[in-house]
Each structure stands twice: as C-alpha cells, then as structure tokens.
Amino acid sequence: MTARPAATRRRPRLAVWKFASCDGCQLTVLDCEDELLAIAAEVEIAYFLEASSATGRGPYDLSLVEGSITTPADLRRIRHVRRVSKRLVTIGACATAGGIQALRDFADVREFASIIYARPDYIATLERSTPISAHVPVDFELRGCPIDGRQLLEVISAFLAGRRPCVPAHSVCVECKARGNVCVMVAHGTPCLGPVTQAGCGALCPAFNRGCYGCFGPMESPNTRALNAQLRELGMSTPELVRVYRTFNATEEPFRQASEEAGDDA
Amino acid sequence: MHPMTPAPYRVRSRRPDRADTVTLTLGPLEGPCPPFLPGQFTMIYAPGVGEIPISISGRARTGGYLQTIRAVGAVSGALCRTRPGDVVGVRGPYGTAWDLPAAAGLDVVVAAGGLGLAALRPVIRELVAHGSRYGRISVIVGTHTPATLLYPAELARWREAGGIDVQVSVDHPDRAWKGPVGLVTRLIDQIVFDPRRTFAFVCGPEAMMRATAARLVRRGVPARRVALSVERNMKCGVGRCGHCQLGPLLTCLDGPVLSYERAAGLLAAAEL
Amino acid sequence: MNTVVMESLEPLVAGLRSDGFTVVGPTVRDGAIRFAELSHSAQLPAGRGDDQQPGHYRLTERGDELMFGFAASPDSAKRYTQPPRQALFRMRGAEVEETRSQAPRIALLGVRACDLAAIAVQDRVFLGGRHPDPAYRERREALFLIAVNCAVPGGTCFCVSMGTGPKATAGFDLALTELSAPHRFLVETGSERGAEVVAPLPHRPATGDDVTAAEEVSRVAATRMGRQVDTDNIQERLAEARDSPRWTEVASRCLACTNCTMVCPTCFCTTVEDATDFGGGQAERTEVWDSCFTLDFSEVAGSPVRGSGSARYRQWLTHKFSTWFDQFGVSGCVGCGRCITWCPTGIDVTEELGCIL
Numbered sequence: 001m002t003a004r005p006a007a008t009r010r011r012p013r014l015a016v017w018k019f020a021s022c023d024g025c026q027l028t029v030l031d032c033e034d035e036l037l038a039i040a041a042e043v044e045i046a047y048f049l050e051a052s053s054a055t056g057r058g059p060y061d062l063s064l065v066e067g068s069i070t071t072p073a074d075l076r077r078i079r080h081v082r083r084v085s086k087r088l089v090t091i092g093a094c095a096t097a098g099g100i101q102a103l104r105d106f107a108d109v110r111e112f113a114s115i116i117y118a119r120p121d122y123i124a125t126l127e128r129s130t131p132i133s134a135h136v137p138v139d140f141e142l143r144g145c146p147i148d149g150r151q152l153l154e155v156i157s158a159f160l161a162g163r164r165p166c167v168p169a170h171s172v173c174v175e176c177k178a179r180g181n182v183c184v185m186v187a188h189g190t191p192c193l194g195p196v197t198q199a200g201c202g203a204l205c206p207a208f209n210r211g212c213y214g215c216f217g218p219m220e221s222p223n224t225r226a227l228n229a230q231l232r233e234l235g236m237s238t239p240e241l242v243r244v245y246r247t248f249n250a251t252e253e254p255f256r257q258a259s260e261e262a263g264d265d266a
Numbered sequence: 267m268h269p270m271t272p273a274p275y276r277v278r279s280r281r282p283d284r285a286d287t288v289t290l291t292l293g294p295l296e297g298p299c300p301p302f303l304p305g306q307f308t309m310i311y312a313p314g315v316g317e318i319p320i321s322i323s324g325r326a327r328t329g330g331y332l333q334t335i336r337a338v339g340a341v342s343g344a345l346c347r348t349r350p351g352d353v354v355g356v357r358g359p360y361g362t363a364w365d366l367p368a369a370a371g372l373d374v375v376v377a378a379g380g381l382g383l384a385a386l387r388p389v390i391r392e393l394v395a396h397g398s399r400y401g402r403i404s405v406i407v408g409t410h411t412p413a414t415l416l417y418p419a420e421l422a423r424w425r426e427a428g429g430i431d432v433q434v435s436v437d438h439p440d441r442a443w444k445g446p447v448g449l450v451t452r453l454i455d456q457i458v459f460d461p462r463r464t465f466a467f468v469c470g471p472e473a474m475m476r477a478t479a480a481r482l483v484r485r486g487v488p489a490r491r492v493a494l495s496v497e498r499n500m501k502c503g504v505g506r507c508g509h510c511q512l513g514p515l516l517t518c519l520d521g522p523v524l525s526y527e528r529a530a531g532l533l534a535a536a537e538l
Numbered sequence: 539m540n541t542v543v544m545e546s547l548e549p550l551v552a553g554l555r556s557d558g559f560t561v562v563g564p565t566v567r568d569g570a571i572r573f574a575e576l577s578h579s580a581q582l583p584a585g586r587g588d589d590q591q592p593g594h595y596r597l598t599e600r601g602d603e604l605m606f607g608f609a610a611s612p613d614s615a616k617r618y619t620q621p622p623r624q625a626l627f628r629m630r631g632a633e634v635e636e637t638r639s640q641a642p643r644i645a646l647l648g649v650r651a652c653d654l655a656a657i658a659v660q661d662r663v664f665l666g667g668r669h670p671d672p673a674y675r676e677r678r679e680a681l682f683l684i685a686v687n688c689a690v691p692g693g694t695c696f697c698v699s700m701g702t703g704p705k706a707t708a709g710f711d712l713a714l715t716e717l718s719a720p721h722r723f724l725v726e727t728g729s730e731r732g733a734e735v736v737a738p739l740p741h742r743p744a745t746g747d748d749v750t751a752a753e754e755v756s757r758v759a760a761t762r763m764g765r766q767v768d769t770d771n772i773q774e775r776l777a778e779a780r781d782s783p784r785w786t787e788v789a790s791r792c793l794a795c796t797n798c799t800m801v802c803p804t805c806f807c808t809t810v811e812d813a814t815d816f817g818g819g820q821a822e823r824t825e826v827w828d829s830c831f832t833l834d835f836s837e838v839a840g841s842p843v844r845g846s847g848s849a850r851y852r853q854w855l856t857h858k859f860s861t862w863f864d865q866f867g868v869s870g871c872v873g874c875g876r877c878i879t880w881c882p883t884g885i886d887v888t889e890e891l892g893c894i895l
Contacts, residue, residue, distance in 0.1 A: 035816070042816040154813070161314040161814040161821075164340040170796065170832040173882075177800030178622035178827050182570045182612050185882045187595045195795035195882050209568060220833045221847065223793045230593070230883045267636070269669035270810070270825060274632045295632055313629045314814035314821030338839070353632040499837050501809055504669035505865075507828070508807030509835055511857065514777070514864030519667070535780055537849030 012061035012160065014039075015047035017081050019067025019074050020101055020129060024146040025092035026050040026066050032149045039153075042160060058084030062159055068094040068129045070101060075126075075135060082136035089155060090132045093145035093248040097217055100145075102129040102251040129251075140165060145215040145248035148200050169220035171195050172212050176203035184211055191231045193244065196222035196254070217249035224258030238262060269504045272311045272355025277348045278330050284414055286337045287381070288346045289323065292356060293330030303363030304388030305495060305523040308333065309503040311355030312344035319500040319518070320345075321385035322359060331356075334384035334416070360503040362523040364389050364493055369465035372491070373401035375457065377478045379408045379450055379470020383416045385495050385522075386469050390424060397429045401464075404431040404457035408450025408474065411438045431457055451477045454485065461486030468526075469495040476533055479526040492526035496533070513538050540727045542741040543748050547579040547605070547647075547714075547723065549739045550684075554645040557735065559682055562618070563647035564611055569597055571611035576647065583608070590692035590764070590875065593884025603721045606648060606714075609692025610874040614803035615653050618644055619660055619677055626810070626823040637822065641676040647684040649710070651703030652695075652874040654685055656803030658709055662866045663806050682731065685710040689755050693764035694875030696888055700769065702872045705756035712736065715752035724752040765875060765888040767859075768895070772869075775895045776860035780852070784894045789847035791883050796829035798877035798885075799854065804862075804870050809834070830854050855887060855894075 046056035063085035172194035192211035241262035498510035685706035697703030711732035862870030
C-alpha cells in the first residue's frame with residue numbers, strides 16, 4: 001500500500017515475446033515513448049528483442065506475449081515462456097484470437113502452402129492459427145489489432161499496483177458516445193461493428209466517420225444476429241456480412257458464428 | 267467535500283481471522299470516527315486499487331472502526347495485505363441500520379452465514395450488553411468448515427456469558443467437529459423462540475438469507491420483523507452511480523438492511 | 539416574466555461572449571446537428587432540419603430561415619452538466635486532494651423543454667439527496683441556459699406525453715421562440731441573470747401579436763409529436779410487468795450497446811476508474827459514464843446479477859418509467875426521443891411500453 005522507494009525494491013522483470021504476428025503490438029509498446037522511461041525506472045526490461053539485444057534470463061515477473069501459435073516450434077516455445085513467467089499477458093488479436101492468419105482455419109493450409117511456396121515440404125506449419133490461451137494459462141488478454149497504447153500502460157500499471165486492469169469488455173459504443181461521436185450507423189447509414197465489438201480503441205474509426213472494423217473482437221454479450229439484421233437493412237450483402245466478421249478476430253466464437261449465420265441466413 | 271472523496275484513515279491494527287480474512291482497525295488521521303449504527307458500512311479505498319463497501323463490525327477501544335475483510339478480489343486482497351501504519355481512504359458510514367429498538371421486548375434470532383457474522387457482530391454485542399431488554403436470544407451461525415468460522419473466540423465468550431443460545435453448524439465437518447452439520451436453516455428448529463414475538467437479524471450469502479427468512483416466516487415470524495442485509499454492486503455508496511439498484515431500491519441508501527417484507531419479492535425475482 | 543423581441547441573435551451571442559461565457563449552440567457537423575462553440579450566430583444551422591425515426595437520423599434542407607427548425611439533437615445538456623469523465627481526487631501517501639477542474643462558464647443556446655426537464659431530473663439526482671455533489675453544483679451555476687421552444691418536433695418526440703414540453707416553462711435563464719415573417723425571436727427571461735444579459739442588447743417590447751404568434755408555435759408543435767405514451771399509472775403498471783414475455787422479445791433486437799443510455803439526457807450512472815503512476819506512489823480516481831447494459835454494472839461476487847439481455851433491458855426501461863419515481867420522485871424519461879432515434883436497431887421505447895403495459 002505504501003510505496004517503498006524504487007531503489008530498495010527489486011524491480012519487477014518484464015519480458016516481451018513474439019510469435020506469429022506483424023510486430024505492430026510490440027511497436028505499440030515502443031510508441032509509448034513518453035512513458036517508457038517511467039516504466040523502465042520501475043520495471044527491468046529484461047527481454048525485448050524488438051527494443052534491444054538484452055536477453056536477460058528468466059524468470060520474469062511479467063511477460064507480454066504477441067502473436068499466435070502457428071508452428072510446432074511455437075508450441076514448444078510458448079510452454080517455455082509460460083514456465084519462466086510469473087504473469088503472462090497476451091497482447092493483440094494474434095495472441096488473443098489467432099489473428100488475421102487464423103483465416104487459414106476456414107480453408108486448407110496445405111493448399112495455401114502449395115500455391116505460394118516453391119517447396120511446400122520445407123514449410124512446417126500447423127493446420128490452424130491459435131491464440132496463446134489455447135495452449136497455456138493466460139493471466140490477462142489485451143485485445144486489439146493493434147493494441148491500444150493507453151490500455152497497455154493501464155495493464156502494466158495495474159500489474160504493478162495489484163489492480164484489476166480497467167479494460168472494460170463492453171461495446172465500442174460506450175467510448176464512442178463518451179468521445180462525442182455521432183452514431184455513424186444511425187446518422188449516415190454506415191455499417192459499423194461497434195455495437196458488438198469490445199471497446200479499447202477509443203472509437204477511433206467512428207471518430208473519423210468510418211464504421212468499426214471489430215479490431216478488438218467481440219464484446220461481452222454480442223448480439224450479432226440483431227446487428228446483422230440491421231446491417232442488411234443498411235445494404236450489406238451476404239458476402240460482405242460474412243467478410244466483415246472475418247478479419248483479425250475471425251475465429252473468436254461470436255464472430256465466427258456471426259459470419260456463419262450471415263451465410264446461412266442468405 | 268465531494269461525496270466521492272475519502273478521508274485518509276490509518277490502519278491501526280490488523281488481526282488475521284481466518285486464512286483469507288482479517289479484521290482491520292481503521293482510524294481517521296484527523297478527528298474522531300463519525301458515529302455509526304449497527305448494520306452500516308463504509309466505502310474503503312485501497313489507493314490505486316479500488317474501493318469496496320465493508321460492514322462496520324464494531325468500534326475499537328481506541329475509537330476506530332473494526333472492519334472484517336475477506337480477500338476475494340483485487341481490492342479486498344489489497345486491503346487484507348495492509349499493515350499497521352498504512353493509509354487507506356474511508357467514506358461513510360452509509361446505509362440503513364439493524365433496527366435493534368424494534369426488537370426490544372421480543373425474542374431475538376440472529377442468523378449469520380459465513381462472513382455475514384461480521385455485519386451482525388454489533389447486534390450481538392448489543393444483545394450481550396443489554397440482554398434484559400430482549401426476550402430469549404439465539405445466535406445461529408453457519409460456516410463452510412470449522413476452520414472458516416469467524417470470531418470463534420468471541421462466539422465462545424458470548425456463549426459462556428450466558429443468556430444467549432449460540433449454535434454453530436458447519437457444511438463440511440472435520441474429524442474434531444462435534445457440533446451440528448448442515449445448513450444454518452436447520453438450526454432454526456433447534457432454538458427456542460416465540461415466532462409471533464420474535465425479531466430476526468439475518469446476514470449471509472443471498473441464498474442463505476432467503477432460505478433462512480423463508481423458514482422463519484413459515485414458523486410464524488412476521489416478515490416485517492425479519493431483517494436482511496442485501497448485497498449489490500456498490501460503486502459509490504451515496505446513490506449516484508446507479509449500480510446497486512434492486513428494483514425500486516438504491517441498496518446503498520435504502521439498504522443494505524431491509525425488512526424481508528420489502529425484500530422478499532425483490533430477491534425472488536430473477537435477475538432484478 | 540419579462541418578454542421582449544430580438545431581431546437577431548448576434549448581439550446575444552456577442553454579449554454573452556463579452557461577459558466571459560463560452561457560447562455553445564447547435565451547428566452542423568458530421569451530418570448531424572451538434573453542439574459546438576459559437577463565435578457568431580451565423581454558425582447556427584439556418585434552414586436545416588432533421589428526419590428522425592427509430593434508428594434513423596438524417597439532416598434535411600428546410601429551405602426556410604429557421605435557425606432552430608429541428609428536434610432534439612444527439613447532444614443533450616448532459617455533456618455539460620455531467621461530463622463523460624470527471625477527475626475526483628488524487629491520493630499520495632496520506633494526502634487526499636480533490637482534482638476536479640473549474641466549472642467552465644458556458645452559455646448553452648438551444649436547449650429544449652425536454653432538456654430543461656432532464657436537467658431538473660439530474661438536479662434531483664445530484665443535489666436533491668443526502669449527498670449533494672459540489673462539482674455538479676458548480677457546473678450548474680456556471681451554466682447559462684437559453685431555451686428554444688420547439689417549433690418542429692421530430693418523429694421520435696413525445697414530450698407532450700411526458701408533460702415536459704414542447705414549451706419551456708421553467709429552469710431557463712432565457713427562452714426563445716423563433717418567429718417568421720418577419721424573422722425574429724420572442725425572448726422570455728426566466729432569471730435575474732437572464733434579464734441582466736438582455737438589458738443592454740438591442741430589443742423591443744413584445745406586442746400582443748408577437749406573443750400570440752409564439753403561443754401558436756408551441757400549440758402547433760404540441761400537435762406534431764411523432765410518438766406518444768400512455769402514462770396513466772405507468773409506475774405501477776410497469777412494476778407489475780416484470781414477467782412480460784416482451785422483455786425476451788425485445789432482447790432479441792437489443793444490442794446491449796448502451797447507445798440509449800449514453801444519449802439519454804437523464805441517465806446518470808457512472809463507474810470509477812483507478813489509475814496509478816508507475817512508481818505506485820500516486821493514485822487517482824476518475825468518475826466515468828457507465829450504463830446498465832454492461833455486465834460489470836451489476837456484478838456481485840464475480841458474476842452479473844443481470845446477465846441476460848432481457849434483464850438488462852427490463853432494468854433500463856423500468857428504471858426510466860417506474861422505479862425512478864421511487865428513487866427520485868419524478869419520471870426518468872422526459873420524452874426527448876433520443877433513445878429511439880439513436881438505437882442502432884431502432885428499438886422504440888414507446889412501442890415497447892405499448893406492448894408491455
């Protein structure tokens with residue numbers, strides 16, 4: 001409760017790991033330029049290849065894990081990461097939902113490999129792209145494609161304070177209206193996934209008069225059936241409806257179901 | 267001052283009660299603790315972690331509030347980990363009180379489930395101190411296991427003080443347990459009271475309170491003389507956040523102590 | 539109440555600005571009528587109207603000179619009386635310091651009768667009880683309210699049913715009625731502050747014709763409500779409708795997105811956010827808008843009391859039209875129709891009430 005001076009405390013050790021991903025979420029960590037020094041004063045950044053060559057050995061107090069599991073090697077490595085991490089927080093849609101590469105789940109990955117690669121037999125890849133939580137226990141999942149820097153800082157400071165991170169699971173609409181956006185669906189007829197998508201981005205796209213793309217995955221109680229009916233009213237075709245849910249969080253169950261239902265309803 | 271602004275209170279002492287439960291003595295840095303009524307609660311703020319409502323279990327000899335906290339979440343966990351000397355925030359006391367004056371001259375049944383005993387402790391202390399004001403007094407306590415029994419030493423003292431029938435039932439006995447086993451509601455049939463002239467104070471998990479109150483009413487205790495302490499999500503304690511609504515009630519202002527007459531229909535409605 | 543006529547609002551806007559107010563009024567932005575700071579009355583949306591239906595809002599061209607020829611806009615006064623985020627306090631060691639910002643002096647131009655009623659409801663919530671909110675009081679006292687009597691109610695309006703409009707009768711500093719041929723404003727003063735603002739501005743006394751014309755505007759507006767609600771015994775009837783099958787039916791259309799509660803001018807529910815610096819030495823609390831449609835809202839011991847969508851919809855509608863009376867002695871609904879217009883799936887509370895009651 002009472003903060004002890006940092007000098008007399010052992011600083012918690014932070015590690016940042018990458019699996020199948022674009023590095024965008026790790027970049028979000030680096031983009032928190034103003035806060036990075038403050039974090040570094042309180043946390044020992046022990047392993048973070050994107051930022052430095054420092055590869056301090058474990059164990060780590062907090063591991064941030066980016067990326068999904070797509071190869072047999074990933075499978076082995078994530079178990080190691082879990083073993084050396086006291087707390088493991090996954091960051092970004094790849095790590096929390098399998099990411100855009102989970103679109104392979106809707107097709108045959110071997111067929112992809114044979115089309116793309118000259119020697120597909122060199123490719124060791126799994127049938128599916130899966131979130132970290134499918135393989136090891138995860139202490140917290142920070143959603144987004146990419147994650148939101150503000151939320152990341154909240155997760156880190158909440159971890160340091162022993163607080164439940166303030167990362168609400170409600171819809172984007174809450175922050176959209178708090179921000180003062182007008183509803184793009186109602187006022188412009190623009191299809192928007194905001195009502196079924198978890199908040200976190202600060203309603204970025206609606207603030208620029210775009211519909212929400214669902215980057216943060218399904219909200220806590222998504223009623224995609226009701227939204228789909230409305231999206232059809234606004235003129236979305238069945239293929240568009242199927243596609244709109246099949247982006248960064250395509251295999252999150254409510255979104256998978258929503259795209260399948262959209263296809264079935266046609 | 268803004269109703270959401272806490273006053274700084276110092277943890278004056280910390281007594282572990284059970285594996286996951288402690289009783290803190292909290293006293294303001296400046297001035298005396300505001301007076302409280304049995305059944306009221308404070309909002310205790312663990313700096314940087316959050317704020318939760320906690321019943322006041324009594325006043326320490328030094329004047330501070332005694333507050334018993336079980337570590338179940340981040341905030342309660344942080345409060346349980348405080349050490350004497352630490353500073354927390356306190357607002358209140360808030361909420362309705364156990365209506366002890368209404369029980370004068372009547373038989374009294376105090377029924378506690380688990381941590382609910384903490385909210386009823388001031389009631390029992392009043393009954394012990396002024397037993398002659400009341401008829402037959404029974405305290406029945408249900409607990410998960412013998413090890414999770416709250417305030418065992420005090421329960422023994424109350425029992426030994428005489429004049430009060432104190433009974434404890436456990437859901438899961440250990441080998442040493444010789445007492446009753448099962449839900450606290452079963453103890454209602456083991457104690458002596460005149461239902462038509464009885465006042466009951468009930469606090470525990472909601473299912474326990476509903477079952478106990480229903481049993482007491484079936485035995486003939488008027489619903490208006492059965493008081494419960496209802497738990498809802500309290501974020502503010504002062505009727506401004508809306509979270510603790512239970513039908514027409516704002517639990518923080520209209521409760522937490524409610525008569526079963528008022529609460530029965532509200533608690534029976536699913537997802538109200 | 540003193541009644542005068544002004545030919546133009548420009549002196550009023552300029553006068554308020556020179557008095558140190560930030561004048562906020564309706565403008566066209568993002569395809570809607572939005573509150574924004576005004577430096578000139580020419581920024582008002584002259585000739586613009588709106589088409590409001592359940593789940594539908596479009597700006598229209600009226601082709602006339604009316605500056606207020608539209609109904610309730612997506613913004614209400616709530617953003618100014620109860621901002622979405624309010625700093626509460628900072629705690630460092632044993633020091634607790636309140637961190638609320640100074641209330642801005644805002645002159646809000648174009649609030650409607652329903653909005654005034656909503657402010658009165660919020661006054662009861664934040665000032666009427668045992669725990670009055672000094673921050674709210676400061677904001678209210680710094681707020682100068684210029685009402686505009688509705689001439690063109692929208693398709694989702696039902697203030698007549700709720701007894702709150704269309705004419706502003708109380709709670710304003712000034713109330714305008716926009717009149718045509720010639721274009722002018724009948725100005726009623728509702729407070730000493732209002733009279734002081736008007737006194738130095740160009741105006742003439744109102745004639746009987748001006749007053750009659752203004753009464754006609756409100757009379758006609760009252761006949762053009764897009765919606766209505768039977769409010770007889772609504773508190774009791776709704777309390778008794780707890781088991782209506784309609785709750786489940788409406789939940790099938792409800793997104794639980796919270797839009798209705800966010801745009802509602804009386805919805806006051808909040809939650810609190812905790813923040814710490816990385817050293818952990820300083821903690822801050824902030825009160826933020828919340829909604830009864832979120833699962834966290836009713837969480838007790840790790841799970842929500844109102845887990846189903848039907849329970850959450852029932853809570854919102856019952857609170858608005860029934861239990862609000864129990865808690866605050868007044869209806870929580872003022873009939874502005876925003877929840878109907880801004881529901882992405884077009885759920886219409888008046889229709890739901892018709893089915894439930």
